[in-house]
Amino acid sequence: MPVMSRMRAIAPVFIIVIAVLFILFMVISDSKLAEVFGRSKNNVGTINGKDITYPEFSQKFEDYRKQYRDAYKQDFDEDNLDQYRDQLWEDFIMSTLSKEQIEKCGITVSEKELNDIIFGPNPPDFLKKGFIDSTGNFRRDLYDAEVKKPQNKEIIVRVKEALKEQVADEKLQAVVNAAILPSAGEIKRKYVEQTGKMNAEFALVDLSQFPENTVTATNEEVKKYYDEHPDKFMVDAQRKLKYIAFPIVATKADSESVRQTLQTLVELSDTTSLDSVAKSFTGIQIAKDSADLSTIPAEAASKIISAEKGKIIGPIATSAGYMVYRVTNVKSGDPLVSASQILITGPDAEKEATKVYGEIKAGLSFEDAARKYSKDAGSAAKGGSLGWFKKGSQTPDVETAAMSGKPGEVLKPIKSANGYYIVKVNGKNSSKYFFEKVSEIVKPSASTKDLVYQKAVDFQFLANKNGFESECTAQKLNVLESQEFSKDAGYIPNLGMCRSLISFSFDNSVNSLSKPIKTQIGYVVAKVSEEIKPGVRKFEAVEKNVKVLCLKDKRYAKAKAEAERIKNSIGDDIAKATQVSKDVRLGSAPGFTTNGSVPAIGQDYNFAAEAYKAPLNKVIGPVKGMNGYYLIKVTQRENFNESDYLVQYNPIRDNSFSTRKQNFYQQWQAKLKTDASIVDRRYMFF
Numbered sequence: 001m002p003v004m005s006r007m008r009a010i011a012p013v014f015i016i017v018i019a020v021l022f023i024l025f026m027v028i029s030d031s032k033l034a035e036v037f038g039r040s041k042n043n044v045g046t047i048n049g050k051d052i053t054y055p056e057f058s059q060k061f062e063d064y065r066k067q068y069r070d071a072y073k074q075d076f077d078e079d080n081l082d083q084y085r086d087q088l089w090e091d092f093i094m095s096t097l098s099k100e101q102i103e104k105c106g107i108t109v110s111e112k113e114l115n116d117i118i119f120g121p122n123p124p125d126f127l128k129k130g131f132i133d134s135t136g137n138f139r140r141d142l143y144d145a146e147v148k149k150p151q152n153k154e155i156i157v158r159v160k161e162a163l164k165e166q167v168a169d170e171k172l173q174a175v176v177n178a179a180i181l182p183s184a185g186e187i188k189r190k191y192v193e194q195t196g197k198m199n200a201e202f203a204l205v206d207l208s209q210f211p212e213n214t215v216t217a218t219n220e221e222v223k224k225y226y227d228e229h230p231d232k233f234m235v236d237a238q239r240k241l242k243y244i245a246f247p248i249v250a251t252k253a254d255s256e257s258v259r260q261t262l263q264t265l266v267e268l269s270d271t272t273s274l275d276s277v278a279k280s281f282t283g284i285q286i287a288k289d290s291a292d293l294s295t296i297p298a299e300a301a302s303k304i305i306s307a308e309k310g311k312i313i314g315p316i317a318t319s320a321g322y323m324v325y326r327v328t329n330v331k332s333g334d335p336l337v338s339a340s341q342i343l344i345t346g347p348d349a350e351k352e353a354t355k356v357y358g359e360i361k362a363g364l365s366f367e368d369a370a371r372k373y374s375k376d377a378g379s380a381a382k383g384g385s386l387g388w389f390k391k392g393s394q395t396p397d398v399e400t401a402a403m404s405g406k407p408g409e410v411l412k413p414i415k416s417a418n419g420y421y422i423v424k425v426n427g428k429n430s431s432k433y434f435f436e437k438v439s440e441i442v443k444p445s446a447s448t449k450d451l452v453y454q455k456a457v458d459f460q461f462l463a464n465k466n467g468f469e470s471e472c473t474a475q476k477l478n479v480l481e482s483q484e485f486s487k488d489a490g491y492i493p494n495l496g497m498c499r500s501l502i503s504f505s506f507d508n509s510v511n512s513l514s515k516p517i518k519t520q521i522g523y524v525v526a527k528v529s530e531e532i533k534p535g536v537r538k539f540e541a542v543e544k545n546v547k548v549l550c551l552k553d554k555r556y557a558k559a560k561a562e563a564e565r566i567k568n569s570i571g572d573d574i575a576k577a578t579q580v581s582k583d584v585r586l587g588s589a590p591g592f593t594t595n596g597s598v599p600a601i602g603q604d605y606n607f608a609a610e611a612y613k614a615p616l617n618k619v620i621g622p623v624k625g626m627n628g629y630y631l632i633k634v635t636q637r638e639n640f641n642e643s644d645y646l647v648q649y650n651p652i653r654d655n656s657f658s659t660r661k662q663n664f665y666q667q668w669q670a671k672l673k674t675d676a677s678i679v680d681r682r683y684m685f686f
Helices: 003-029 030-037 056-074 079-104 111-119 124-131 140-147 148-180 184-195 218-228 252-268 298-306 349-361 366-373 394-404 445-466 468-475 499-507 538-569 574-580 605-613 643-676
Strands: 044-049 050-053 198-206 238-246 289-292 311-319 321-344 386-389 413-418 418-442 517-519 521-531 585-592 621-623 628-637 678-680
Touching: 003 418, 030 574, 030 643, 044 056, 044 218, 044 366, 050 056, 056 079, 079 499, 111 140, 111 605, 124 140, 148 394, 148 643, 184 445, 184 643, 198 311, 198 538, 198 574, 198 605, 218 445, 238 445, 238 499, 238 643, 252 311, 252 321, 252 418, 252 468, 298 321, 298 386, 298 418, 321 394, 349 366, 349 418, 394 413, 394 418, 394 605, 445 521, 499 517, 499 521, 499 678, 538 574, 538 621, 574 585, 574 628, 605 621
Parallel strands: none
Antiparallel strands: 044 050, 044 678, 198 585, 198 628, 238 521, 289 418, 311 321, 321 386, 321 418, 413 418, 517 521, 621 628
16 A cells, blocks of 8 residues: 555656656657757767767778778777777768868769769779789770679779769869969069079177066066967967876786797797797797897897707797797807996096995995996996997997906996996807797786776766765875867877867866776876866966066067167168177178078078068168067169069969969868867767
8 A cells, every 4th residue: 555655646746757758759859859868979979060970980980990901911909999080080070071062062973974984095093903914004805894794783883982972072172272373473472582582781689689687577567568469378278187097007917928828839839940839829920030149138138148059948028028039040240248337427436436346346246236336327227237239339448348358257447538437247249149039018908908997987986976086085096187288189298199088178067077088098087177268368377478478578679779779870881780789790691582591590581571672782670580680781682574574474373383282272171170060979989
């Protein structure tokens, strides 16, 4: 009875809920209903309102993966899957936007055009390549017979579909590029840049004459500069993140797994070759190589020296992973020496070196002495070891001493330009080794990656429940914070390329917590910590930069005032400038044009432009330049040659169009993308 009573009690509520749902289905349109119930959750994103579904994206990715395997005979690197997905997403974007523009421009590709391409006199190379004979000639007879076979009809249909898209894109590119033919004014400007050579003398009042410590700016002046130059402090919408990183690193178990695999390989191999057994081990490659001890990992060098010819040695743990060698031959090579060093520096270096040498002779190990006393941090960390080296690869004084010493000998302190060296000769060798080699890098296994991912998932769950900061404190995790980044950056400082994390950041509000997202440093669980609106940055955020610019402006003002003072005293005799100011710099710039490259000055478009307009043999200025203010006197200028200009008109136009065409279409596509409405929610799926 109690159960029935509760059922009767909730019945009115249940009926009301059903009624509301019914009304929703009756009143709301299909598209609106999809929004209410979240059908869009199956979309990895939208491009100008077009949904890209998860199945569609996944199928395209698998097709892309198959094409990659067919082309390169290997699969994607699993560590770079996100980068491949990013590339595919970019392809989706550009393909969608291009199709929109093709439709907007009314571009069509007729059946006749496609037939002319396939059956015409010059078929596409990708169709011809299967019909090239041993002499390199295209067998048109075989091609025609094959493309006209009824059983190849479906293949031709697919070829036409691909060609239709390609031809439409080419037509679109032609339409876009038609808008970039240079105007007559642009052609004239180019002609002047190429032919309008000038010679000039100048006097420069350099900014360096007015160091920063010679100018000051009050708080009011800094704020005024900020208010008067808002364009200098504009910023796109940006975000900042606080995040916890869960690095994906190989474990001892991963290392042991690699070692055991190679140990099995060694045990199953005979003394004639590694190849026969290695073929049965997936992914293991045998390399045949030769080297001297200077290029062989230090951990393997001592074992190779004592290895019997034909005997397999390893697995050997090295900094590059595990190695297995089979020495097949040994020949004479360059003389090498293995040595260790201790560097002593400072005012009492000789006395200190003598003391350390005495301690070593009294029984202190060379390695301990190097770690304790040596000022060469790189070798000190390795007990002073320099490894095996040949002549010309080490400090000359150390090298000479080591080459002349005996194995096992610790040499007395050697004076050098760097200080005093104590050198120990560890061994000598002049052999070149020929070998078969297996090299296996220790990488995080799938189970290791899964464990790291699960750890990140567990943290996300608890952070959602208890709060991000609270859970970080409870688990004693190091909270990291990103710098500001924009939506189009594609890159987050310290996190690397991570479009998924950028999409999450701009798709969510402050304090939103991400699921674990794979980055270049491992899995990351991030919280949007700050949202920076587009527009002028707040004064407080850029105050230091504003002050730097304000002070530079004041230095320019001083340079301008000094240049004006000099000009008022010299008339048109620019050589007198040094009589007015000893700090002014005189110079000459022969044979420059308006393209901005000025001899003795460098790239300075304002200098070149003002010089072109200046009357001959008259001092003009002050002219603001990259380095300060100039007084300029143009002494010679080639006059504009109308007849030559008409001769050069077409070549300049064609060259300008060709140069611009190379970049314009890509810039146009980039603008399309910037203006498009793109929502990237791949971070919810991958």
